[in-house]
Amino acid sequence: MDDIGKSTSELPSHLTQYIAALSVSLGGFSFSTSLAYTSSASHQLMNNSTNSSLVITTDQNNWFSSTINLGGIIGGLLGGVCVNTLGRRGAMLASVLPFVGAWVFISFAQNFAMLMCGRFISGVCAGVTCIAVPTYIGEISSPDIRGTLGMGLPVMVAFGIEYSYIFGAIMTSWRSLALVSAIPPVIYFILVFFTKESPTYLLSKGKEEEAKEALQYFRGKHYDVEPEMNVMRQTQEEARQNTVSMDELKKPYIVKPLVISCILMVLQQLSGAIPVLFNMSLIFKVRLCLFPPPAALDVFFYQKFLDEDRAIENLSWLPLICLIVFVTAFAIGLSPVPWVMTGELFSLNVRGPANGVASMVNWTMSFVVSLAFQPLQAAIGPYGIFWFFAACCAISIIFCILVVPETKGKTLQEITRQLGGPDTTEVTLKKQEEISRF
Missing domain, CATH: 1.20.1250.20 (MFS general substrate transporter like domains)
Known part of the structure; x- marks a missing residue:
């Protein structure tokens, strides 16, 4: 090996x-x-x-x-x-x-x-x-x-x-x-x-030759794919032997990562990204290619509330700066990380149903927040709603520091054990660690 x-x-x-x-x-x-x-x-x-x-x-x-x-x-x-x-x-x-x-x-x-x-x-x-x-x-x-x-x-x-x-x-x-x-x-x-189709899917359907051909295509014609094929076979066999039902999502080592994933999905939506994205022209009353972050919008809209002419004259530069900061931060943080975490926190045998639950939470919260945005803006003012989004972003930082586990440099098996889950077999662990080296 x-x-x-x-x-x-x-x-x-x-x-x-x-x-x-x-x-x-x-x-x-x-x-x-x-x-x-x-x-x-x-x-x-x-x-x-x-x-x-x-x-x-x-x-x-x-x-x-x-x-x-x-x-x-x-x-x-x-x-x-x-x-x-x-x-x-x-x-x-x-x-x-x-x-x-x-x-x-x-x-x-x-x-x-x-x-x-x-x-x-x-x-x-x-x-x-x-x-x-x-x-x-x-x-x-x-x-x-x-x-x-x-x-x-x-x-x-x-x-x-x-x-x-x-x-x-x-x-x-x-x-x-x-x-x-x-x-x-x-x-x-x-x-x-x-x-080409995913080799993993093809192998799961018993199409071994097609799976090997697809894997060879993705790894290059001069690369030996047989060891990786062996690990894929072992992993899929284990997944078939350890399938779980939705009821088994109640196990403690599954509940913890599921709660973490769902809260991350909720906080992603409460950052204000989607409602601002949906209502950009209505928020600014102009057709701009901008996406400012909540905290800076608080300042802009509050100053606009106090003195609109002065705000436009003195703070007209603020939305563009905010665009750069927010898009960069959201693109490397709250946008991809919740989805990445759902793929890392769950063991293979529960990843499917657990990801389904997290996905439903994400889309449901997106619906609720986007539907409620304009009524809330009318009720508490534009600066009020963005103070709310800014507060949620601050909560996200605290939650990630105190609760979300670090997964960098760890195998999926190490993450599962860290969350209180069962060990995988020694043979499977050894093979997966070997395949991770290339």
């Missing part, structure tokens, strides 16, 4: 892994345009700035912005089924047609019901994508670059948001913006179509 992966080439090739990860990460680009779409479209729909026969009220706009999260709840559950029946790649491909159809629904909407239908379908596709893409990347990646490839999804989400903001600032019609937003899913479909 000391010669694992060294019989032909000592290190696996990374190029094909980077290309595949980049291709599937475009799914994040695709669904994030849905998240940012309402920032420009809501202002146009409510004010009838495009002289359309379809005009929505403030209450309707709350539902128009938030309904995507209801779809995300369903999509998260559906995604867990799809990745195990259609495959990781198959689930991604299957989500594209309804994704494009949702944008067509919105673009040609004649009433509010069609808008809602389009947003709900977009949410379902986003939910499937959030399950399928990280699963696929985690399974095709070599351990030494898994973290780097995993960051592709949140980075693409940021690019997709910016894409929507840019075209929202250029285009004067929410219908045209919807059609432009349908372009990324089409490109996503083409790129994913030419990728």
Whole structure:
């Protein structure tokens, strides 16, 4: 076993892994345009700035912005089924047609019901994508670059948001913006179509030759994949022998990481990222490509409340600085980390149902926070709501310092033991530690 992966080439090739990860990460680009779409479209729909026969009220706009999260709840559950029946790649491909159809629904909407239908379908596709893409990347990646490839999804989400903001600032019609937003899913479909299926999925379906061929493709033609195939076989055999039901999620060593994951998901949504993203143009009353953080918005809006002219004159630079700080911090912190932690804190035999619970919590909180944003803003003022978001961010810092365990440099088995879980077999542990070296 000391010669694992060294019989032909000592290190696996990374190029094909980077290309595949980049291709599937475009799914994040695709669904994030849905998240940012309402920032420009809501202002146009409510004010009838495009002289359309379809005009929505403030209450309707709350539902128009938030309904995507209801779809995300369903999509998260559906995604867990799809990745195990259609495959990781198959689930991604299957989500594209309804994704494009949702944008067509919105673009040609004649009433509010069609808008809602389009947003709900977009949410379902986003939910499937959030399950399928990280699963696929985690399974095709070599351990030494898994973290780097995993960051592709949140980075693409940021690019997709910016894409929507840019075209929202250029285009004067929410219908045209919807059609432009349908372009990324089409490109996503083409790129994913030419990728190979996850070796782990293929092996789970008994397609051993196809699994080996796919793994060889991702590791390079001169790399010896047989030792890694052996570990994959052992891991899957253990997972089959130790499957659990939802009732067994009550075990202490499972409850603790589940509670931590769910609280991280709640705090992610209470950071204020999603409601600000959904309502950008309504918050600033102008069509800007900005995403300021809560604490600085407190200062800006409170000064604007006291003296609007003075605030605009003296603090006009503040939103741009905040944009840089917030996007950077959110992209490397509260955006990806809760999802990464769900993949690390749970043992393999409970990872599926536990991730499903955490995903539902995330989408549910996103729905609640985005739906309540405008009523709360009207009740306590714009500076009040952002003080609330800032306080939640501060709580997130304290929670992470005091409660969230450090997983850097630890194997999944060490993390499980740290949380009070059972040891894996010595043979499996030895094999997984050996495979982690290449």
